[in-house]
Amino acid sequence: MTFDLTLPSDPSLAPGEARCPGPGPKEVVQGEADGVPALLLKDSYAFLGDEDIPFSRYTSQEFFDREMERMWCRTWQWACREEHVPNPGDYHVYDIGPYSVVIVRDEARQLKAFVNSCPHRGMQFCDAGSSGGGKQFLRCPFHGMSWHLDGTLREIPCRWDFPHVKEDSFRLTEVPCDVWEGFVFINLDRKAEPLASYLEVLPEHFRAWNFGDRYVALHMHKELRGNWKMCMEGFMEAYHVLATHPEGLRLSGWANTQYDIFGRHVSRFYQLLSSGNPHYHRQLSQVELFEALGHDPKDLPEGVTARQGHADILRRQFGEQFGVDLSGATNSQMLDSVEYHVFPNACFFPGITIPLIYRFRPLTVDSCIHEILLLHPVPENGPRPAPAEVVKLGLEDSYTTAKGFETNRLAYVLDQDTANFKRQHAGIKASLKPGETLGNYQEARIRSFHKTLDEYLAFP
Numbered sequence: 001m002t003f004d005l006t007l008p009s010d011p012s013l014a015p016g017e018a019r020c021p022g023p024g025p026k027e028v029v030q031g032e033a034d035g036v037p038a039l040l041l042k043d044s045y046a047f048l049g050d051e052d053i054p055f056s057r058y059t060s061q062e063f064f065d066r067e068m069e070r071m072w073c074r075t076w077q078w079a080c081r082e083e084h085v086p087n088p089g090d091y092h093v094y095d096i097g098p099y100s101v102v103i104v105r106d107e108a109r110q111l112k113a114f115v116n117s118c119p120h121r122g123m124q125f126c127d128a129g130s131s132g133g134g135k136q137f138l139r140c141p142f143h144g145m146s147w148h149l150d151g152t153l154r155e156i157p158c159r160w161d162f163p164h165v166k167e168d169s170f171r172l173t174e175v176p177c178d179v180w181e182g183f184v185f186i187n188l189d190r191k192a193e194p195l196a197s198y199l200e201v202l203p204e205h206f207r208a209w210n211f212g213d214r215y216v217a218l219h220m221h222k223e224l225r226g227n228w229k230m231c232m233e234g235f236m237e238a239y240h241v242l243a244t245h246p247e248g249l250r251l252s253g254w255a256n257t258q259y260d261i262f263g264r265h266v267s268r269f270y271q272l273l274s275s276g277n278p279h280y281h282r283q284l285s286q287v288e289l290f291e292a293l294g295h296d297p298k299d300l301p302e303g304v305t306a307r308q309g310h311a312d313i314l315r316r317q318f319g320e321q322f323g324v325d326l327s328g329a330t331n332s333q334m335l336d337s338v339e340y341h342v343f344p345n346a347c348f349f350p351g352i353t354i355p356l357i358y359r360f361r362p363l364t365v366d367s368c369i370h371e372i373l374l375l376h377p378v379p380e381n382g383p384r385p386a387p388a389e390v391v392k393l394g395l396e397d398s399y400t401t402a403k404g405f406e407t408n409r410l411a412y413v414l415d416q417d418t419a420n421f422k423r424q425h426a427g428i429k430a431s432l433k434p435g436e437t438l439g440n441y442q443e444a445r446i447r448s449f450h451k452t453l454d455e456y457l458a459f460p
């Protein structure tokens with residue numbers, strides 16, 4: 001074993017106070033003279049308890065139904081990107097469990113979200129998951145009633161038979177819709193708090209990342225075996241790097257990852273991926289680290305750290321690849337794995353080399369859809385590229401088979417992550433122990449997520 005994993009817990013510390021010894025992200029990046037966004041250095045953690053989390057939350061049909069009835073219909077979820085509906089008449093359908101919403105851009109270029117169900121006899125206007133353009137109005141395929149794109153009634157065939165229908169009250173059912181950094185969010189609760197307050201610190205924290213100036217370079221859609229929460233939680237901690245991603249252990253201080261809980265809806269991890277591991281059995285020299293990062297050791301300038309040299313090379317490489325000037329991007333923006341989770345089901349990695357967006361949607365209590373978007377910067381001298389078409393992957397398909405992702409190192413990492421889920425799902429079902437036992441710090445985001453979920457489920 002090349003790591004010292006035997007450090008005992010310290011009884012003099014209060015629960016949740018213990019941290020892995022060695023420099024974490026703060027210590028490593030705050031000496032960098034590149035203007036690290038101050039909000040990256042802000043930490044926010046509170047001990048939330050250490051009781052086991054019942055496995056039934058992942059396996060019970062009744063719990064799943066309660067999530068549908070009380071949580072999914074009352075939370076903001078991103079439904080698509082603005083570039084999926086750029087012009088008047090464009091539409092996109094977002095489905096979550098039994099709920100379905102059509103997002104349209106109307107003639108005034110406003111985005112509207114309507115429940116995908118005809119006020120007449122409930123027919124869906126558009127197929128689940130579909131999108132397209134050229135609509136001048138929404139026409140129901142059953143009897144042909146139609147509505148303008150702003151939701152007002154346009155026509156009822158055989159109007160004489162509906163004298164009791166008042167134009168004003170026979171509008172499409174509109175639900176809240178708002179945009180943050182190019183992501184179109186919807187909420188099925190017509191009394192929902194505004195998106196801006198729901199997102200808590202997110203708008204402030206993302207101001208430095210130029211997230212609106214990104215486009216969807218790749219969009220994958222894969223079915224996973226396992227409850228949606230179980231799968232999502234596999235991406236909310238770096239504790240699993242030791243056993244699941246051993247190839248990264250020399251380079252990543254995985255156990256020194258910083259975890260932050262900013263509020264009910266937003267949490268974060270901040271993991272250094274290319275600064276070496278303080279717990280590797282011997283410290284790599286900067287030249288060795290630079291070589292381990294895939295470079296010729298002779299290319300590391302005198303007096304420059306491997307992290308700095310690596311970031312300088314990536315700024316040039318990615319700048320050329322994307323057609324953007326990345327000279328102002330900080331090392332942490334270039335290199336580190338920074339993930340924000342937004343309750344209930346989205347993860348945003350704003351980095352340049354890890355530009356991932358995840359969304360998890362339940363199919364059944366035992367399965368879910370995991371969507372992954374790669375967001376690349378829009379070229380400075382070119383038009384905004386159209387968003388990538390969805391690549392669908394089956395239960396057993398590797399991410400390395402997705403066109404455009406085959407040689408991306410992240411594809412292998414995602415295969416390692418998702419290979420766990422089949423076993424974890426089976427193991428949870430087989431367990432005679434009633435719940436899972438979480439680490440106080442490294443798995444605190446999972447506990448926080450369940451706490452917020454309980455708050456939604458408790459609501460009448």
Ligand code: FES
Binds near residue numbers: 118123143144
């Ligand atoms: S169900 Fe839509 S027009 Fe009849």
Ligand SMILES: [Fe+2]
Binds near residue numbers: 234240413417
């Ligand atoms: Fe992972």
